[in-house]
Structure formats: structure tokens, C-alpha cells
Amino acid sequence: MPPSAGDGPTPTEPTIPDGAGTGLWKDAFRRLKRNPQAIAGAIIVGLFLLVAILAPVLAPFGGDELPGRTEITPTNIPGPGEIDAYPLGLDRFGGDLLSKLIWGAQASLLIGVVSTALGLVGGMILGLLAGGLGGWVDSVIMRFVDILLSVPNLLLAVSIAAILGQGPYAVMIAIGVSQVPIFARLLRASMLSQRGSDYILAAQTLGLSRSTITMSHLLPNSVGPVIVQATLTLATAVIDAAALSFLGLGGGRPQTAEWGRMLTYAQAELANSPQLAFLPGICIAVTALGFTLLGESLRESLDPKTRKK
Amino acid sequence: MLRVIGKRLALLVPTLIGLSILLFLWVRNLPGGPATALLGERATPEAVERVNELYGFNEPIISQYFTYMGKLLQGDFGTSINTGRPVLEEFATRFPGTVELTIVALIFAIGIGIPLGYVAARYYGRFVDHGSVVLSLLGITVPVFFLAFILKYLFAIQWPILPPDGRQDPRMDATHVTDFYVLDGILTGEWDAAWDAFQHLILPGIALGTIPLAIIVRITRASVLEVQNADYVRTARAKGLMEKTIRNRFILRNAMLPVVTTIGLQVGLLISGAVLTETVFAFNGIGRFLRDAIFGLDYPVLQGFIIIIAILYAVINLIVDISYSIIDPRVRVS
Numbered sequence A: 001m002p003p004s005a006g007d008g009p010t011p012t013e014p015t016i017p018d019g020a021g022t023g024l025w026k027d028a029f030r031r032l033k034r035n036p037q038a039i040a041g042a043i044i045v046g047l048f049l050l051v052a053i054l055a056p057v058l059a060p061f062g063g064d065e066l067p068g069r070t071e072i073t074p075t076n077i078p079g080p081g082e083i084d085a086y087p088l089g090l091d092r093f094g095g096d097l098l099s100k101l102i103w104g105a106q107a108s109l110l111i112g113v114v115s116t117a118l119g120l121v122g123g124m125i126l127g128l129l130a131g132g133l134g135g136w137v138d139s140v141i142m143r144f145v146d147i148l149l150s151v152p153n154l155l156l157a158v159s160i161a162a163i164l165g166q167g168p169y170a171v172m173i174a175i176g177v178s179q180v181p182i183f184a185r186l187l188r189a190s191m192l193s194q195r196g197s198d199y200i201l202a203a204q205t206l207g208l209s210r211s212t213i214t215m216s217h218l219l220p221n222s223v224g225p226v227i228v229q230a231t232l233t234l235a236t237a238v239i240d241a242a243a244l245s246f247l248g249l250g251g252g253r254p255q256t257a258e259w260g261r262m263l264t265y266a267q268a269e270l271a272n273s274p275q276l277a278f279l280p281g282i283c284i285a286v287t288a289l290g291f292t293l294l295g296e297s298l299r300e301s302l303d304p305k306t307r308k309k
Numbered sequence B: 001m002l003r004v005i006g007k008r009l010a011l012l013v014p015t016l017i018g019l020s021i022l023l024f025l026w027v028r029n030l031p032g033g034p035a036t037a038l039l040g041e042r043a044t045p046e047a048v049e050r051v052n053e054l055y056g057f058n059e060p061i062i063s064q065y066f067t068y069m070g071k072l073l074q075g076d077f078g079t080s081i082n083t084g085r086p087v088l089e090e091f092a093t094r095f096p097g098t099v100e101l102t103i104v105a106l107i108f109a110i111g112i113g114i115p116l117g118y119v120a121a122r123y124y125g126r127f128v129d130h131g132s133v134v135l136s137l138l139g140i141t142v143p144v145f146f147l148a149f150i151l152k153y154l155f156a157i158q159w160p161i162l163p164p165d166g167r168q169d170p171r172m173d174a175t176h177v178t179d180f181y182v183l184d185g186i187l188t189g190e191w192d193a194a195w196d197a198f199q200h201l202i203l204p205g206i207a208l209g210t211i212p213l214a215i216i217v218r219i220t221r222a223s224v225l226e227v228q229n230a231d232y233v234r235t236a237r238a239k240g241l242m243e244k245t246i247r248n249r250f251i252l253r254n255a256m257l258p259v260v261t262t263i264g265l266q267v268g269l270l271i272s273g274a275v276l277t278e279t280v281f282a283f284n285g286i287g288r289f290l291r292d293a294i295f296g297l298d299y300p301v302l303q304g305f306i307i308i309i310a311i312l313y314a315v316i317n318l319i320v321d322i323s324y325s326i327i328d329p330r331v332r333v334s
Helices: A024-034 A036-053 A097-133 A135-149 A153-164 A168-195 A198-205 A210-222 A224-246 A259-269 A275-302 B002-028 B033-039 B045-055 B061-073 B087-122 B127-141 B144-158 B181-188 B191-227 B231-238 B243-280 B286-295 B299-327
Strands: none
Touching: A024 A036, A024 A275, A036 A097, A036 A275, A097 A135, A097 A168, A097 A210, A097 A224, A097 A259, A097 A275, A135 A168, A135 B002, A153 A168, A153 A224, A153 B002, A153 B243, A153 B286, A153 B299, A168 A210, A168 A224, A198 A210, A210 A224, A224 A259, A224 A275, A224 B127, A224 B144, A224 B243, A259 A275, A259 B144, A275 B127, A275 B144, B002 B061, B002 B299, B033 B045, B087 B127, B087 B181, B087 B191, B087 B243, B087 B286, B087 B299, B127 B191, B144 B191, B144 B243, B181 B191, B191 B243, B231 B243, B243 B286, B243 B299, B286 B299
């Protein structure tokens, strides 16, 4: 009820707390900037991005070049510091480990981002249809999502890769499709929880069409958890991509610079050249850590329960 | 209670039928068609024709599906291309190994995860708490197969205190009754065989259990944090109950619900993780066999294993749901 003149005591001017009145996202961003966890995540992701983009400049050798082919023997793989031209040493095929790690960043980022984008778009379309239309469309879509969820994630990705054949595109699509159910469910649940809100009721009372309400009121207010999940999923996508190429589904040549594949071929060398497994492994873990830190601080900053400061 | 279980089982049927349709279509859309998929890529055209004839791949697709479903319902999941043995048999001989591995992984994850999560919540903001947060973050971000490498390098190569691969020392003259090697050793009184099999489970078990551990720590911590300041806990304390009673009967019991859900949700992760862990440790379970099936394009195995795993997955989640009502009587009503 709006206060009117002469209606009891005059209401005191409400004090607007700092930060209130700004949009949800602007507010969240302001809080993100103060969160050390978010800054750490952003720095890691930023460095990783930079390395991936500048790979052609930074890497001393090409991704699948084998400059040290003549330096390796079946029993001896030069390690870090042994030959000046290869600061981190060589791998089983005679590739420069440092160059391969740098090019590997590019491959991992590309697969991670493209697959998550595919999963996000696919999942949002399904979730939007299910949550927006409801009824039998909702039932059909959610049953389909249930079927996809009845198979463990990695197995689903592997099965999809089997149809598509091996190679980086197959890996991207496989991981993307295996993420669809998560995004679809999340968006639908989030939309359903918003449906009973007062502002939706208000929009309905104003006589707005169902599609306008869904697209310009329901969707923007429901998309928060999905964005958070997408950031976290980037971490999983990088790990899953490495897992699929570790299992041998990456396609291409054995010496291709890709972190997961480097681990596959490091297996036999573990006793004598552990760095061949440890360095790419650490790269995968640190990248995943960056995305996870960023995703979790984003979740915190959007969560109304923790939005005090 | 029985009605709830019946209803849940009935709900499972459409999901499994849908999955069987998807898997059926999957094999039919494989590069080279189903006959090539069954015979392998080096198949001659005559052999392909013979298989098409034999399996009825020339018949209308609907009748093919019903034949396929009929066989599935009789437990006929086809024959492995790589080994020539029935898929179900291959599954049955390898499944016990994976079950043993999963049990060790879960014991590791639950045994450390719940106490650590509880302690972290009790000492919120202190060193233990920060440590547990960092640990669980690392647990989630380090890939299973990389962790397996680290463990193998440290404890089997650098300090060889545990076996690097396999399920049991091949020199061990062990009798196998159930194919659960640890259990077999206990049943037959061959303690050395049981101990050897158990040692083979430790490293892969830890590698497999780390992600669930990280998740269980976080959920327990969050859940205890929420519960420990509840009014009924304060009342219990005011009544002068012993700290142990408050912890076990008031805090933990109420905090366990989300934890149990989480443990149920780990099953899929464990199966995915088993593929990777068993590959690194050359552990003869369903995971490694699946990996070989992927490499050898052994589609009957992939198809059969996926269906069996989906059924198990669903059944385990059902058991988890039922266990709620044991932990939380409030759920029993609905």
C-alpha cells in the first residue's frame, strides 16, 4: 500500500544500504572483486587463457613437432635441464615437453569452452521448453533427461564418441551432450521456483503474453544457478576431455599436444621420467582449480543467503 | 513402504525402455552399420551378409527391436567380439573386483569424510576447517587418473610398499569361490591370499575414493554447520546432555540426510572413475574391460554393460532413498 499524505505519521526516509538498488549482476560483481577466492580463480584462468592464446608466440616448438627425435633412445629420455634447448626435457616421441604443455593449454581450453557452450545451449533450450511450456512437453523432456542421467557421465560421453568416431570434435560433442541433462534440470527447477513469485503474478495481471513473461521475466531471473553451474562445468569439461583422450578417444596422432594424451603415453615412463605424467597432470588440476574457484565464488556472490556484505 | 518401492520400480521401467531404445538405435547408427560393429572393422562383405542374415538386420527395424528386447529380457546380452564369451558372463566374472574396489573407496571416503567434515564444522574458521576446505577443493580438481599416477609412483615405485597393479599376485595359489578375492581368502582360510588381494585394493581404492571423499567432507561440513546451532541442539545442551549424546543423536543424525543422498549420487562417479583407475592399475574389473571394449570397438560389451550399469545405478539410488526413512522417520509418512 503506497503511503499517502495525512495517512498517520509521515514515514521516515528509508536509508538505502550501500550497494542496494544496483542490479543483481552488478552487485554480484562488486562482491566478487573483494573475494580473494574469486581473484585467485580469475588469475589462474586469466593466465591459462593468456598461455592458450599466445601459444604460437610462447612455445619454442610446434605442438606436434618432434625436434628432439634424435636425442631419445628407448632407454633414455632426457629430463628437465639436461639439454638447454628443451628446458623441461623431452617426451617419449622426442617432442619438447614445455612446448607441448603450452599447446596443450590451447587444446584443453578449446575443448572445455566449446563443449560447455554446447551443453549450456542444449540444456537451456530443453530446460526453457520444459519449464516454460510445462504439461506434456515438460514430461517428455524430463523423461528424456532421466534416461540420459541413468548412464554415468563418462560412459555417456564415451558412447557418444563411439558413434562420432575419434577426434577432438567428437570429444567436444560427447562432453557437451553429457552435460545437457544437468543444465536442463537446473534451468527448469529454477524457473519452477520462480513461477509463483509476485512479479510473475504482477506480469500476468498486466496481461503480458506467456512468451513475454517467460523470456523477459522468468528466464533472466532463473538463469543465475545455470551460469554458476556453467563455470563449474568448465572445470569438469577440462578434466573429462583429458579423461577421454587419456582413454584414447582423442583421435589424431600419438604425439599431438593434449594434456590427457600426454598422460597416456607417460604411463610406461612413470618410473624413470615421472615429470612426463606429473607436469600435464598438474596443468589439468590447476586449470580445473581456477574454474572451480571462480564458479564457487560466483555462486556465493549470487546466493541471497550469503549476500550480506 | 512396499508400495513406495513398487511405485519407484514401476517408474524405472519407462526409463530403462527409453535407454534400451537409445542403445538399440546407437548400435544401428555406428559407423559401418551393426554387422560391422559386431564383427569388427576387418570383416569381409560375405561375413557381414551372413551376420545380417543371422541377426535379422535386414528385417524391419521395429521387429528387430522387439527381438532384441526379447533377448535382453532373457538375460541374453550378446557375445563379446574380443573374447567370444557371453557379455553377461564377462560382466559377472569382473563385477566382484569392481565391487571390492568400490567398497574400499567408499570406506575410505566415508570413514575419513564424515569425521573430517564434522570436525571442520565444529572448529569453524580454524585451521582444521581451512585445511578441510582446501583438501576438498583439491580432491575435486585433481583428475582421478592423475591421482592414480601419483599414488602409483610414490607407493609402488619410489617406496615400493604396495603392489603397482593387478588384483592379486599371480604367484599366489589362491582358490576362488566367489570371485571376491578378499572374501575368497577369508572363506577358504587362505589368509595370505586375502591379505594380498586387500593390498592390491588400497592404492586404486584411495584414487577412486578421493573425489567422493572431497564431496562428502563438504556436504558433511555444510550440513553440520546448519544443524549445530539449531534450537533443539541448544536445548539438548541446556538440559546438560553429554556432548557425545548431543553429537551422535542430535547433530549427526540430523546432518546425515544430505550426506546419504550425496553418497548415493557418487555411484555414477565411482563407475566412471573405475574405468580410469582400473586402467592405470591394470586392475581386472568392469572398468578396465569397458576401456578395452572402447578401444576394441566391442559394441555388444559396451551396450550390455551400459544397460546393466544403468539398472544397478537406479537400484542403488532406490536403496539410498529407502535408507532415508530409516535415518529420518519424518520421511516415512510420505
